[in-house]
Amino acid sequence: MAYSLAIHGGAGTMSRAQLTPEKELLYHKALENALKVGEDYLINGGSALDAVEFTVRYLENVDLFNAGKGSVFGNDGKHEMEASIMCGRTLNAGAVAGIKNVKNPIQLARTIMVESEYVYLHGIGAENFAKNYHIPFEDDFYFFTQERFNQLNAIRDSDKVILDHTDVDYKFGTVGAVALDKLGNLASATSTGGLTNKKYGRLGDSSIIGAGTYANNATCAISCTGYGEYFIRSVVAHDISCLMEYKNMSLQEASEVVVKDKLVKMGGEGGIIGVDKNGNISLTFNTEGMYRGYTSEKNPKLVTKIF
């Protein structure tokens, strides 16, 4: 098989006016570097699982995206993160939600998948699991970014979690990667810091297998970014897979039905990235933009786009 890789860094209503040329360049550069990380695994015969884990780890370590280091602040001034990963060959999965101070939530999700009899861990219990497996932690200062802190302070005393604002980062910040490796195996990974000013231990779709993340060698690997509540109710990632498996749609057709028809009718803004078992890539969104990139063995150019 020829490998394929696609990534996203969140979708939403973006304003060209707000995104300075300098900042736009930073985003393109970060997406390109992330693609290089994943591509390196895939070129050298690495697994799709390794490619998506380490690509997402890279995106978690950049403070431009709402995941890992760049996670937004919850209402309590803390960073509560979620992540999940799935293997299309075995349908094994690992997911983690409501964790604080874990440097790379996707690494924890992978470790849960591999080392635990469980699939889905949350909160302090998940952090204890992480400590037992020597997953790196960082202090609050590591996750502090002035811009995110300003975003919280602008709405902290209100009940708002989502501003009617042109900055995407208030909205659907998430990172994700999907890959097909040379052995024909698919994998998907998603990670997020959730919503600015979120309360009550809110969880989104990024840690939910079927909603934000799904992979199945019979069909495709999908990672989502969007208004999590709608993505949960629509079981988005699994729905795309089912349309392919049960209605013989192509990845692109299935993605468009779910993202541009079903989600739009509900009011669910966001997008998906997907790779199918033949290496075809879909980057489909119903918002103004989505930070995204892709590359493949057939077209080895590293393509990154925002709008």
Added chain:
Amino acid sequence: MAYSLAIHGGAGTMSRAQLTPEKELLYHKALENALKVGEDYLINGGSALDAVEFTVRYLENVDLFNAGKGSVFGNDGKHEMEASIMCGRTLNAGAVAGIKNVKNPIQLARTIMVESEYVYLHGIGAENFAKNYHIPFEDDFYFFTQERFNQLNAIRDSDKVILDHTDVDYKFGTVGAVALDKLGNLASATSTGGLTNKKYGRLGDSSIIGAGTYANNATCAISCTGYGEYFIRSVVAHDISCLMEYKNMSLQEASEVVVKDKLVKMGGEGGIIGVDKNGNISLTFNTEGMYRGYTSEKNPKLVTKIF
């Protein structure tokens, strides 16, 4: 439309030898009473949502089942519960995970669905939400049952969470209800206390929309009980709905493909209850037994079964 209602109280390897006639009678009586609660709403034109919520509340209040009052003990000696509910008409949903001392987790899930902009809450944040909405709490003593405590002590110092034991309650204790009301609306609700001796904030499928709970007026309402990790990875409830919607299978055909073929091949033990948009009922499991019951306007007898 003519109403339909089905319920479950968990599935697993049951031993007739262990279930004394007296205890068997208690289970049948509890299932029958739960059916009466839901039927009462449906007969009087109540909504499927009310029917499933209050039926599950009844099952949560009986200490025979692993949910609410009868929840098993986690490794820390506490009862950490999950629940979810979904409306087939609006595709609205509410879900809650990792909560302690909430008397009726399904009531909290419904309140999240109705009152919150979120779908899925967990942990202390979810408990704070519950307090704001005056959801009743109970102290640890309310959730204490000697039998459950003995189950924990038998395995607490081991790493086991699931005993190779003939008592179902070690395994897949869950309660659930699905209903079609006279207006043709479907709803589904699921609640559990999880696994005895569970660690690390483990979550199962019962709080996951798509996995343990799904409802869609276009197809069916499903509530699952089984080995949660397999049900998450298989997105069981949504898969049954997709087989109906995209492959034109009947509820019973779709349930058998998922429960008796796909899950069996993976090793995922458990079962499902479902009602379709025409009021047909499915109670399908790949285990020795499933505590279950059903009734409908067309066949108003209250039927309860274990094996």
